[in-house]
Amino acid sequence: FRIVLLGPPGVGKGTQAELLCKSLGTCHLSTGDVFRAAQCQNEHSPALRSALDAMKRGELVSDGLVVSMVSERSSCLSCFGGFLLDGFPRTAAQAEALDELLDQNGVQLDAVLSYELPLAEIVDRLSGRRTCSKCKAVFHATARPPHKEGTCDLCGGGLVQRDDDRPEAIRVRMQAYEESTRPLADYYQQTGRLLSVSAGGSPEEILERTLEALQSKA
Ligand code: AP5
Ligand code: ZN
Numbered sequence: 019f020r021i022v023l024l025g026p027p028g029v030g031k032g033t034q035a036e037l038l039c040k041s042l043g044t045c046h047l048s049t050g051d052v053f054r055a056a057q058c059q060n061e062h063s064p065a066l067r068s069a070l071d072a073m074k075r076g077e078l079v080s081d082g083l084v085v086s087m088v089s090e091r092s093s094c095l096s097c098f099g100g101f102l103l104d105g106f107p108r109t110a111a112q113a114e115a116l117d118e119l120l121d122q123n124g125v126q127l128d129a130v131l132s133y134e135l136p137l138a139e140i141v142d143r144l145s146g147r148r149t150c151s152k153c154k155a156v157f158h159a160t161a162r163p164p165h166k167e168g169t170c171d172l173c174g175g176g177l178v179q180r181d182d183d184r185p186e187a188i189r190v191r192m193q194a195y196e197e198s199t200r201p202l203a204d205y206y207q208q209t210g211r212l213l214s215v216s217a218g219g220s221p222e223e224i225l226e227r228t229l230e231a232l233q234s235k236a
Contacts, residue, residue: 019042019044019100019102019128019129019232020044020095020100020101020125020126020127020128020129021038021044021100021101021102021103021127021128021129021130021131021232022102022103022106022107022116022127022129022130022131022206023035023102023103023104023105023131023133024130024131024132024133024199024202024203024206025131025132025133025134025135025217026133026135026140026192026195026199026200027140027144027188027191027192027195028140028141028143028144028147028183028188029133029134029135029140029143029217030133030135030143030217030221030224031104031105031133032048032050032051032104032156033156033221034131034133034217034221034224034225034228035048035102035104037221037222037225038102038225038228039102041225041229042099042100042102043099043100044097044099044100044101044102045094045097045099045100045101045102046101046102046104047088047091047094047101047102047103047104047106048104048105049079049084049087049088049104049105049106049108050073050104050105051104051154052087052091053069053070053073053079053087054073054154056070057070065080065083066083069083073181073182074181074182074187075182075187075190076182076186076187076188076189076190076191076194077190077194078108078109078194078198081109081111081112081115084106084108084112085111085112085115088106088115088116088119089115089119092119092122092123095119095120095123095125096123096124096125100128103116107202108198108199108202109198109199109202110198110201110202110205113202113205113206127206127211128211128232128235128236129211129212129213129231129232129235130202130203130206130211130212130213131213131215131228131231131232132203132206132212132213132214132215133215133216133217133224134214134215134216134217135216135217135218137192139218140192141188143158143161144183144188145183145185145188146158146159146160146161147159147179147180147183148164148168148177148178148179149177149178149179149180150170150172150173150175150176150177150178151175151176151177151178152170152173152174152175152176153170153172153173153175155170155171155172155173157170157171157177164177213231213232213234213235215227215228215231
């Protein structure tokens with residue numbers, strides 16, 4: 019399958035991406051993960067520096083930088099097992115750039131999964147998220163708590179809150195989503211590729227719902 023994951027911040031895209039990749043054997047590309055990994059580099063170009071600052075505030079990174087970053091990784095698009103794009107595209111310009119990259123690679127999208135969840139639950143998922151500072155595993159204070167508070171189950175690293183999961187940045191991210199990303203649902207709806215999936219319930223329940231939706235499409 020060649021899939022785009024669409025949906026508001028904190029709806030659970032990263033969690034589903036992990037489960038879907040295991041289940042479908044696809045390649046996974048998360049633009050947010052790539053930018054967060056770049057935070058650990060010693061030196062940042064001025065463009066990357068301003069992207070990381072924007073990200074901290076909850077704003078979108080510029081289309082130019084995002085598209086060039088995805089283009090550099092476009093081998094993912096011709097991955098034999100298919101791919102999952104998580105957090106890209108997020109603007110109309112990015113969606114157009116993706117169409118071009120898909121054309122260049124001679125492939126087409128099978129589905130755009132649009133996850134939906136009431137705002138109160140989204141805010142709860144975001145504010146409770148804790149990420150391992152070492153291996154980047156994702157936990158949740160109540161829904162997926164670590165066995166030992168503040169410590170990663172997998173590697174023993176310390177758990178931290180993402181800078182952009184603070185209330186001011188959450189507000190900015192939700193606004194950016196409503197303004198720039200939600201309209202993409204109409205774009206993909208028009209070409210019959212949109213599949214809406216409820217993101218309520220446990221991660222396993224959502225996975226099952228997602229696989230059913232993909233089957234209906236296949
Ligand atoms: P990005 O990393 O893409 O963040 P996001 O879209 O805001 O999504 P999140 O990672 O916050 O949430 P998620 O939906 O993956 O949820 P998760 O599974 O972690 O982008 C970050 C920033 O990078 C952007 O703001 C922007 O600055 C920049 N950026 C990235 N891509 C860009 C682009 N294309 N253009 C421009 N800028 C870009 O789950 C959240 C929490 O809920 C976790 O704690 C999890 O354990 C828990 N949880 C998950 N599922 C469930 C469940 N079913 N029940 C209970 N809890 C659950
Ligand atoms: Zn860890």
